Amino acid sequence: MSPSRVSKIQLLMVMLLLVVLQFYLRPRLWDARVSPDFLLIALMLFAMRTSPGIAALAGFVVGLIADTLTPARFGAGALAHTLVGYLGSWGRSVFFADNILVNAAFVAAGLWFRDLIVLVASGTDHRQVITELTLYSPLQALTTAGFALVVLITFRSMFSIRLDA
Amino acid sequence: MVSSSDRRYTRRDTVLFVLCLGLSFFGLFSPAPVGHAVADRLRQTVLSPLVWLQTRAEEGRTSRVRFRQVTTERDSTAYLAQFLPSLRAENERLRQLLRLSRRLNISYVPAEVLHQPQVMDGRTLLLSAGRKEGVSVFSPVVSPEGLIGVVLSVSNQSSIAMSWAHPEFRVSAFTVTGNAFGVVAPSNEGGNGEGALEFRGVPYRDSIPLGTMVLSSGLGGVFPKGVPVGTVIGVVREEAGWERVYRLRPAANPGSAAHVLILVGGRTSDLGPAFPTDSQLEAMRQDSIARLRRADSVAQAVRAARAARRDSLQRASPLQGGGAPSSPILGGNPAAPPSLRDSAQ
Numbered sequence: 001m002s003p004s005r006v007s008k009i010q011l012l013m014v015m016l017l018l019v020v021l022q023f024y025l026r027p028r029l030w031d032a033r034v035s036p037d038f039l040l041i042a043l044m045l046f047a048m049r050t051s052p053g054i055a056a057l058a059g060f061v062v063g064l065i066a067d068t069l070t071p072a073r074f075g076a077g078a079l080a081h082t083l084v085g086y087l088g089s090w091g092r093s094v095f096f097a098d099n100i101l102v103n104a105a106f107v108a109a110g111l112w113f114r115d116l117i118v119l120v121a122s123g124t125d126h127r128q129v130i131t132e133l134t135l136y137s138p139l140q141a142l143t144t145a146g147f148a149l150v151v152l153i154t155f156r157s158m159f160s161i162r163l164d165a
Numbered sequence: 166m167v168s169s170s171d172r173r174y175t176r177r178d179t180v181l182f183v184l185c186l187g188l189s190f191f192g193l194f195s196p197a198p199v200g201h202a203v204a205d206r207l208r209q210t211v212l213s214p215l216v217w218l219q220t221r222a223e224e225g226r227t228s229r230v231r232f233r234q235v236t237t238e239r240d241s242t243a244y245l246a247q248f249l250p251s252l253r254a255e256n257e258r259l260r261q262l263l264r265l266s267r268r269l270n271i272s273y274v275p276a277e278v279l280h281q282p283q284v285m286d287g288r289t290l291l292l293s294a295g296r297k298e299g300v301s302v303f304s305p306v307v308s309p310e311g312l313i314g315v316v317l318s319v320s321n322q323s324s325i326a327m328s329w330a331h332p333e334f335r336v337s338a339f340t341v342t343g344n345a346f347g348v349v350a351p352s353n354e355g356g357n358g359e360g361a362l363e364f365r366g367v368p369y370r371d372s373i374p375l376g377t378m379v380l381s382s383g384l385g386g387v388f389p390k391g392v393p394v395g396t397v398i399g400v401v402r403e404e405a406g407w408e409r410v411y412r413l414r415p416a417a418n419p420g421s422a423a424h425v426l427i428l429v430g431g432r433t434s435d436l437g438p439a440f441p442t443d444s445q446l447e448a449m450r451q452d453s454i455a456r457l458r459r460a461d462s463v464a465q466a467v468r469a470a471r472a473a474r475r476d477s478l479q480r481a482s483p484l485q486g487g488g489a490p491s492s493p494i495l496g497g498n499p500a501a502p503p504s505l506r507d508s509a510q
Contacts, residue, residue: 023215027222028229053178060185067192067200068207069215074200075192082185086178121193 010158011046014151018042034139036147037111039066043081044107045151045159047088059085073122080117084110100152103159107148108141115140255423261309262424268439271389271431274298276306278422279323288331290314290419294427295322303387305428311393311416311440312336312381313425324427328419329362329394337384338364338394345371346382349394352401352412362395362413369407373397379413380437389428391437393417 022038029035043062047055063081067074088110095102115137119129152159192200208216266273276294294300296319304316306326314328327334330351338349347366364379377397383390395413402410 019215020218023218024222027219028226051178052175053181056178056182056185060189063189064192064207065212065215068204068212069219073193074197074204075189075195078192079186079189082182082189086182086185 007158010155011049014155014158015042015046018151033136034143036144037140038147040081040084040111040114041107041144041148041151043085044088044110045103045148047085048092048103048106049159050089052086052089055085055089056082057085059083059088076118076121079121080114083117084114087113100149100156103152104145104149108145111141111144112137258309259424262426265307265309265439266426268441269426269428269436270439271434271436272299272429273426274300274429276300276324276425276427278419278425288328288419289317290326290328290422290425292316292324292326292425292427293322295320295324297321298427299429300324300427301429305388305392305432306425307392307428308417308422308425310418311395312388313417313419313422315387316427326425326427329415329417330419336388336394337382338379339382340373340397341378341380345373346384349379349413361398362415363401364395364397364411364413365408367409367411369403369409372409373411375399378416380440383433383435386432389432390435391440393440 018038018041022042026032026035026038039062043055043059046058050058059081060078062085063078066077066081070077088106091106095106112133116133119132124132192203262275266275274294276292276298279291279293290306290313292300292306300316300319302316302319304324306313306315306328312329314326314331314334316324317327318325329336329349332351334351336349337346339346345367347364349362349364352361352363364373367373375397379394379397381388381390381392381394393416395415397411398414399412400409401412404410
């Protein structure tokens with residue numbers, strides 16, 4: 001088995017682990033509005049290591065899952081995650097993708113941007129949009145970025161992360 | 166500069182991106198039933214493992230919350246149950262005090278004992294009644310079990326009592342059989358002297374059997390006659406063949422008294438009947454139970470008689486047009502129709 005294939009399988013295992021955490025651990029954590037979004041971490045880490053088209057497709061699938069399992073407007077999550085995945089993949093060529101802090105910042109920014117699109121596309125009241133984007137989204141972005149750091153440090157060899165940066 | 170392979174790559178990416186965007190917009194702007202139908206189908210098929218996982222997680226969280234709630238309730242119940250015996254004991258003591266107050270034939274003032282967390286607590290007691298309530302110096306203090314002490318000093322709203330455990334406490338006493346008189350004082354034997362009383366000055370010739378109750382004699386004009394002081398549990402010493410000193414188990418414990426009665430009048434009265442012995446109390450209890458049973462049986466008989474009368478009236482009413490005469494003995498009113506009489510009963 002070639003090293004690249006091993007690496008892909010390992011990456012897939014990490015993604016699966018994040019999916020399980022999203023649906024098994026997250027409901028047991030504290031307030032859902034500030035708990036880390038494990039699916040978004042998986043999407044961002046995947047998007048930064050693949051082509052924009054595949055990242056957009058992955059985002060679409062993640063968004064479809066979110067739309068199906070959460071009572072928001074159908075399609076809003078898919079649109080938001082597609083954009084986040086696509087832009088996350090393009091961002092790789094602009095920033096240093098092997099820097100751990102850049103990865104974490106990408107995750108935080110992606111979450112905030114995802115929330116912005118979902119709220120706007122869902123036709124949410126502007127007061128609630130402001131509250132969500134200034135209070136809950138930054139908090140969730142922080143917790144999500146924090147957990148993304150843990151994942152990146154734990155599986156740094158798979159994600160080609162430089163800790164001395 | 167972008168190579169040809171990169172350009173192909175970009176083209177494919179763009180197609181995928183546009184396709185995903187298009188599908189997303191289709192979902193977003195499609196009618197709600199369509200979106201719900203797609204979501205339902207996905208939930209029931211490919212996403213069913215995730216839904217199952219989420220359901221288990223929710224169940225786990227709910228179970229954890231319920232477990233915490235049950236644990237909290239159990240702890241609260243256990244905490245409350247700790248106080249139950251003491252509450253029952255206090256309730257019983259208050260009942261005894263009420264019964265005693267009904268039996269007393271002289272004036273009294275109820276008071277609470279305000280215990281102080283000091284080693285001398287039990288020798289002197291701070292009581293919650295004072296001059297305003299009619300308490301005066303040398304007023305006897307009693308509890309349902311017997312003598313507690315005597316009031317030493319009085320202020321407007323409180324008073325200080327010297328209990329029988331105080332070294333200076335003395336009370337003239339006699340045995341319940343009436344054959345021996347003496348003076349009761351705190352015991353000096355055994356070091357602390359707070360756990361027992363001594364019945365001193367009993368003539369050598371007057372032998373007192375163990376278990377004999379000793380009451381206040383009323384001599385001296387401070388304590389009324391007949392208040393239980395203690396029970397003889399042994400001989401402490403004999404003084405040169407002319408006096409015996411008996412050890413008494415005190416009737417009342419000042420250290421655990423929470424409510425007392427201060428006797429404020431009629432110190433010459435005989436309070437013996439107000440402090441019945443255990444056997445007398447048991448007899449009184451049995452007597453009251455028997456009276457209740459008798460009352461119940463009489464009430465039962467009256468109910469049976471009324472039921473029988475109702476039955477007989479119902480049987481007779483078709484023949485007599487409902488106007489059957491009623492017996493005044495059974496409480497009926499002859500002027501009223503049967504239905505009214507029955508409802509009135």
